[in-house]
Amino acid sequence: MPITALALNCTLKADEGAPSSTDAMIAVLADALAxxxxxxxxTIRIAAHDVKPxxxxxxxxxxxxxxxxKKILGADILILGGPIWMGQIGSVAKRVLERMDAFISETDDSGRMPSYGKVAVAAIVGNEDGAHFSSAQIFQSLNDVGFTIPAVxxxxxxxEAMGSTDFKDLEATPEKVLETAAMVAGNAAHLAMLLKQSPYPG
Structure with a gap:
């Protein structure tokens, strides 16, 4: 059973041609998942589309x-990527999470939301503190609407705090990021396969 992933790039940059550190982090995860x-x-750049509040x-x-x-629910793994702004995940990612709130009332006869059996991971970039707070926001929200969050x-x-270097501008991806991406990818792929073979009973 093939496992597929869909990435949502929640950069604040609407221009799909504009370089994005979120895209760069998603690419690291893509290599690890491969x-x-x-x-x-x-990879869908949300700000380039008219996603209404x-x-x-x-x-x-x-x-x-x-x-x-439809594309989110067609994939086995969701990668929600976004930047840190003011110490928290950016507003575009928050809009995505708000729109998925509808899943709570869209259950099947067994009480399962349409996202049940789907795995979600996060790709976060920024030049300030807030990665742990951002992941907490993302994972609590995604879990509330039915996604399963793997370990790591x-x-x-x-x-660097108040620095000007972006992830996309690094000469090389830091080894620790590559190690973490490998763990995220391995755990997500493993969990997605298990859930595909044995769905939640509801």
Missing amino acids: KHDVAITE GVTSDEGDGDAWPAIR AACYWVG
Whole structure:
């Protein structure tokens, strides 16, 4: 059974051609996942789409979320990537989490949300403290809406406080980031396979 992953890049940069440190971190995880035969089917830059505010699965005319939602639920692993701003995960990622709140009321006959059996991990970058707080925000929210979080589920890099170097500008990926990415990828792939073979009973 092939395992697939979908990445959401929640950078604040809407221009898909603009370099993004979040993309760079997602690429590190993509390489690590490939070693477990997990392919990232697509990376969606959320800010480039009209994802409307709200807590339903469809906020009406022009809302880009329904199509993105379908892709999220079509994958086995969700990579939610984003930058730290003001010590917390950025606003674009928060909008994604808010839109997935709809899963709570979209259960099947066994009480399972549509995200049940899906695994979620985080890719976080920033030039200030906040990686642990950001992952706490992400994982609590994703768990509330039905995703399963594996052990060691966040791969992050935080630069020097008040510094100007971004992750995408590093000459080489730090060894510790590569080690963590390998652990995140291995655990996520393993858990996704287990859940695919033996779904939650509800």
